[in-house]
Amino acid sequence: MDDCEMCQMWRERGAKYCSHCGKYLGDMTPVKKNDTGLLHLLVLLTVTIVVFVVVNNLVYCIVNFGGIADDISNLRISVYIPYGIDDLVLTRVGGSALIAVFAADLVIIGLCLAYALYSFYRGYENEKATGNRDCTEKTGLTGCSSILAVSLLLSIIYLMATAATNNTPSTDWMSDFTRFEMVFLLTRAGVIEELMYRVLWIGLPMMIIVLVVVRDKRCWQYLLGGFGMSKAAFILIVVSSVLFGLAHFDGWGWSKVPDAALGGLLFAYIYVQYGLYASILAHCANDVLTTVTYTVGAGVESMALLGFLGLGFVTIIYWFLKPNMDAVDIRKMKNFPDKLEVNLLDQWKRY
Secondary structure (H helix, E strand, O other): OOOOOOHHHHHHHOOOEOOOOOOEOOOOOOOOOOOOHHHHHHHHHHHHHHHHHHHHHHHHHHHOHHHHHHHHOOOEEEEEEEOOOOEEEEEEEEHHHHHHHHHHHHHHHHHHHHHHHHHHHHHHHHHHHHOOOHHHHOOHHHHHHHHHHHHHHHHHHHHHHHHHOOOOOOOHHHHHOOHHHHHHHHHHHHHHHHHHHHHHHHHHHHHHHHHHHHOOOOHHHHHHOOOOOOHHHHHHHHHHHHHHHHHOHHHHOHHHHHHHHHHHHHHHHHHHHOOHHHHHHHHHHHHOHHHHHHHHOHHHHHHHHHHHHHHHHHHHHHHHHOOOHHHOOHHHOOOOOOOOOOOHHHHHOOO
């Protein structure tokens, strides 16, 4: 008899039987209830900041949709296959089609956020029932928030180093766009770049690999991430991150490439470990942080950024104190993943 949705909760409580389906769970030792602790509060704060930044941008885009649509109606955006500094342009989209694409981007981001919040809420309910903080600390929303904080901290450190050598990335290209056009470009980047660099360069090759090597009928699920690490996935993460870094040469210059590659590495890790929805959220929050200035002022944006930096610093210290080497030690990874025995939502809830 397979586990029902409540079996694990009762197993962690130490029950012999699931009160929902009646399945015998064995003689289990109840999980010790953890105290909340400062680290747990910081994790929740990181999640709160990410949710605030994404919701703020969605509200801003919806309220100003007419103005944004007017501004972007004259733009033409490429549909492309990225392969480094240059791209293979398939076609260009403009006018009403581009406005429809932007509306679809907002819907996708909204759905990703809704699922992340739902998953986090389920984890929170399980935490209250079992006392096990892992129920919330290992959700996709928590994972992408913590890793995003680290990404922003490392990016700021890198930019400070480039400033000290008078080699900062160029931002002159931004002056060619209006505020609404920049909001569109930054919002769209969180979706399109995850599709182009994570799905196309990691998910699609993984799908082909497991179809040919593992003969997995659920191979399509690899497109949506959350399948976990393997040597094949690790190699694809590195390749996609290098391409992502090189793609930022145009407009930014060479000094942006290492910074973008590192960010791409972390976004790719989120995609593989937690799922596409989590990497889209992290990428979106990273890019649209500046829109907080347009709604509640530069002071709140600075507070959010400082919060991210402080939380990123704490997260790095925690990683050093309690490293999860199995997640990054390529020697212990399988060459290819096992067959997926679960549906997509269970795949995203592997943690």
